[in-house]
Amino acid sequence: MTITEMAKTSSPxxxxxxxxxxxxxxxxxxxxxxxxxxxxxxxAKPRDLERSMALVxxxxxxxxxxxxxxxxxxDELDExxxxxxxxxxxxSQEHAEKSPHxxxxxxxxxxxxxxxxxxxxxxxxxxxxxxxxxxxxxxxERLDExxxxxxxxxxxxxxxxxxxxxxNTGTGLRASMLxxxxxxxxxxxxxxxxxxxxxxxxxxxxxxGEGSDVMGNLFQVSNRTALGVSEIDxxxxxxxxxRQVLDYEAQARQILLRDAxxxxxxxxxxxxxxxxxxxxxxxxxxxxxxxxxxxxxxxGLIERISAAGLNNMLLVCQPAHLQKRFEREMxxxxxxxxxxxxxxxxxxxEEARTNTG
Amino acid sequence: MLCDxxxxxxxxxxxxxxxxxxxxxxxxxxxxxxxxxxxxSPKKQAFSISNILAGMADEVGSSTxxxxxxxxxxxxxxxxxxxxxxxxxxxxxxQLRPLLRRIHGSNVHTxxxxxxxxxxxxxxxxxxxxxxxxxxxxxREDFEKAAEIRDKIKDLxxxxxxxxxxGEAGK
Numbered sequence: 001m002t003i004t005e006m007a008k009t010s011s012p013x014x015x016x017x018x019x020x021x022x023x024x025x026x027x028x029x030x031x032x033x034x035x036x037x038x039x040x041x042x043x044a045k046p047r048d049l050e051r052s053m054a055l056v057x058x059x060x061x062x063x064x065x066x067x068x069x070x071x072x073x074x075d076e077l078d079e080x081x082x083x084x085x086x087x088x089x090x091x092s093q094e095h096a097e098k099s100p101h102x103x104x105x106x107x108x109x110x111x112x113x114x115x116x117x118x119x120x121x122x123x124x125x126x127x128x129x130x131x132x133x134x135x136x137x138x139x140x141e142r143l144d145e146x147x148x149x150x151x152x153x154x155x156x157x158x159x160x161x162x163x164x165x166x167x168n169t170g171t172g173l174r175a176s177m178l179x180x181x182x183x184x185x186x187x188x189x190x191x192x193x194x195x196x197x198x199x200x201x202x203x204x205x206x207x208x209g210e211g212s213d214v215m216g217n218l219f220q221v222s223n224r225t226a227l228g229v230s231e232i233d234x235x236x237x238x239x240x241x242x243r244q245v246l247d248y249e250a251q252a253r254q255i256l257l258r259d260a261x262x263x264x265x266x267x268x269x270x271x272x273x274x275x276x277x278x279x280x281x282x283x284x285x286x287x288x289x290x291x292x293x294x295x296x297x298x299x300g301l302i303e304r305i306s307a308a309g310l311n312n313m314l315l316v317c318q319p320a321h322l323q324k325r326f327e328r329e330m331x332x333x334x335x336x337x338x339x340x341x342x343x344x345x346x347x348x349x350e351e352a353r354t355n356t357g
Numbered sequence: 358m359l360c361d362x363x364x365x366x367x368x369x370x371x372x373x374x375x376x377x378x379x380x381x382x383x384x385x386x387x388x389x390x391x392x393x394x395x396x397x398s399p400k401k402q403a404f405s406i407s408n409i410l411a412g413m414a415d416e417v418g419s420s421t422x423x424x425x426x427x428x429x430x431x432x433x434x435x436x437x438x439x440x441x442x443x444x445x446x447x448x449x450x451x452q453l454r455p456l457l458r459r460i461h462g463s464n465v466h467t468x469x470x471x472x473x474x475x476x477x478x479x480x481x482x483x484x485x486x487x488x489x490x491x492x493x494x495x496x497r498e499d500f501e502k503a504a505e506i507r508d509k510i511k512d513l514x515x516x517x518x519x520x521x522x523x524g525e526a527g528k
Contacts, residue, residue, distance in 0.1 A: 034443060036443055037443075038442070039426075039427045039441055039442040040439065040440060040441060040442055040443075042437075042439055043427055043429060043439070043440075043441035043442065079365055079366070083359060083367065093367065096367075119439070141469075144469075148471050148472055149472065152473075153471050154443035155470060155471050155474060156443075156446060156466070157466070157470070157474060157481050158464075158465060158466060158481075159446060159453075159457065159464065159465075159466050160466030160468055160470070161466075162440075162443040162446050163440075164439045164440055165438060165439055165440075166438075166440065166453065166456060166457055166460060167460055169446075169457060169461075170461060170466050170468060171466075171468035171469070173468070201462075225460065225461040225462060225463075226461060227457055227460075227461035227463055227464065227465075227466060228461050228462060228463020228464065228465055228466070228467055229461075229463070229467065229468070230467050230468045230469075231468050231469060282382065283358070284382065318358075319358055319359045319364075320359065329364060330364070331364055332361045332364065
């Protein structure tokens with residue numbers, strides 16, 4: 001699948017399936033691995049990187065999970081395509097910055113992917129829709145097992161998998177869930193909850209991961225430690241904490257419905273109206289309006305839109321996605337108009353579908 | 358997100374401007390921000406994990422330690438928060454042990470391991486358990502038991518040394 005083809009479709013892992021899909025957009029698991037005897041990426045000489053690239057590529061091609069995947073060499077892409085992959089959550093911002101000997105492999109359905117020569121020689125990733133971190137881990141574990149026999153991983157019996165950054169040493173595992181918490185934000189309890197999450201040893205980040213802002217009330221909750229805990233323990237403690245946070249969110253929604261029903265209904269329907277009739281809209285606005293509508297949907301105030309529809313809207317409204325879709329570069333003002341057209345179209349399609357369905 | 362101004366580079370400077378009662382949100386790349394007279398000192402301002410890490414990696418032992426594998430010095434690691442190769446873990450073992458404990462709350466791996474090291478890991482864990490038992494036996498002054506455990510440890514250690522898994526880093 002080429003990037004242009006990808007741009008015409010939504011990511012399958014945003015299809016709104018899985019447990020708690022109205023509040024948990026996605027679950028993601030990644031593994032960091034390096035090859036024994038080759039310097040870590042940032043410290044490696046070009047010929048080292050050529051070697052790690054060749055070894056990893058060969059191992060991935062021989063795997064059943066990613067063997068038929070699409071390989072993309074980062075420095076063969078233009079800026080727009082690289083940004084597109086960042087928006088798609090297939091590569092990190094650092095990986096997209098133009099440097100040689102970097103690549104990405106993505107499997108059918110975009111559920112499993114790999115970055116070659118990112119901070120570590122190999123970063124494996126699995127994404128699932130909804131509260132499904134354990135499923136994502138099972139998929140990744142299988143791929144890791146397959147690669148184990150083919151790659152000589154850098155490993156120490158005392159410290160586990162050795163990574164460029166000591167925060168990943170051990171399992172090399174980072175598991176995260178993207179959670180929608182509008183009621184906790186509206187009731188002013190979010191900072192208390194975020195504090196609680198960090199006390200439980202987990203980290204909270206914004207939409208695009210490390211160092212990014214919180215947009216559309218979407219929070220990425222992930223484990224912070226990777227050493228001294230087993231992979232299953234990491235996933236289970238993430239699940240436990242997210243389940244707890246979802247409970248708090250549900251309580252906050254009950255309070256909103258009881259004490260401020262008319263304000264919430266007004267907020268939700270105004271957001272709906274803007275999305276349905278706007279003629280100019282920024283991607284930030286789509287995020288926050290989408291958040292209000294998502295809240296209305298999961299509180300049963302709105303029926304006319306699906307979780308998949310809202311997820312898709314967030315994805316395709318991002319700048320690089322818009323420009324890839326229409327196959328031309330656009331300035332922000334033009335993008336805002338084109339985006340509004342697209343949002344109205346999605347809203348109409350969603351209405352038509354939910355009416356007949 | 359791409360820069361509002363040039364639409365080519367990645368927007369890294371985000372701010373709001375109030376003009377004629379209207380709030381305008383701006384997202385610019387570093388170059389365009391600089392052209393608009395907004396001063397951003399690159400890199401240094403970014404609050405990243407490597408900064409925190411560099412701060413955490415304090416001077417335990419000598420900071421002139423150097424990795425024979427890739428030539429990275431401990432001082433360089435402290436600056437970037439990134440190790441140079443898997444051998445660095447051996448070279449800076451003394452400094453990394455407390456650092457890893459501070460980051461993870463533990464410095465012993467308990468997760469999965471590559472197939473090639475299976476067995477070796479079990480042996481190491483068994484030896485650790487026996488060493489603890491030895492200590493307890495000595496404390497109890499049960500020297501007969503202690504001698505028995507000591508022999509068992511010796512036996513296991515010699516076996517661990519001749520088993521495969523050579524070439525794995527940081528044993």
